[in-house]
Amino acid sequence: MEAGGLEWLLVPMHQLVSWGAAGAMVFGGVVPYIPQYRDIRRTQNAEGFSTYVCLVLLVANILRILFWFGRRFESPLLWQSIIMIITMLLMLKLCTEVRVSNELNIKRRSFAAADSKDEEIKAPPKRSYLDFDLNYFWHWSKFTDYVQCVLTFTCVTGYITYLWLDSSLFVETLGFLAVFTEAMLGIPQLYRNYQNRSTEGMSVKMVLMWTSGDTFKTVYFILNQAPFQFSICGLLQVFVDIAILLQVYLYSYYPQKPVSHTVHPASTKAL
16 A cells, blocks of 8 residues: 555656656756856847857757657657757847947848848949858858858758658768767857957856756766767767866966957957
8 A cells, every 4th residue: 555655656756857857958958048148138248159159059959850850759859959949049149239239340241142232332242142251151240141041051951851861871870960060069169268268258157057958968868768879969068068167267267368369450359
């Protein structure tokens, strides 16, 4: 009788824990960006945040959603990708608005070629198609250019996935690319800190949340026997997070002379 009563108590508790873990997986990934978003909005300065983080997460989560069509994994992981894509677009929108408002150079940089009606460009544009100048890739002046780029990438990769969906090798490779790209999430921020020889402007809270969230996520993947690609992704992310935290310690207690940057008179340093 005691065993039956105990089981009656444990079953709903186990269900609550499962729901809580699933909810943490869906929304936990966006929590680290809340303090960063608020800091950028408050200071009107996006200098310390690399928008390449948004690029990495957008690519990774789009590929993960496509991977789901070939190999169905848990729905919380799918919803996590959808929520993360929305969050990264919001971060991009804010960073673009802040950066453009602080720039002295009003010349527009775009993903799609500007038309002759663009008031910022008096002369007819020399570019006829897309601006693939690597110096300005992902440094465009309008949020709509980022949306166009993301939609183009989604359509191209979606079409390729549709053609090769029956190939298990392609599907597994797609899953690996998705999680490997996500595992490189912290690399842009790591490199940016190294370039600046400082972590000033970066939200340490965000990195601490990255670390705790990635650790939880990795344990979740292992316990729920998610595809092995997810576990590899989690472990790599934890290692990168630890490397960024080491930068915080080193640059705080052992300040280094900043690398001299040539300041362009017409614009601030690009994100």
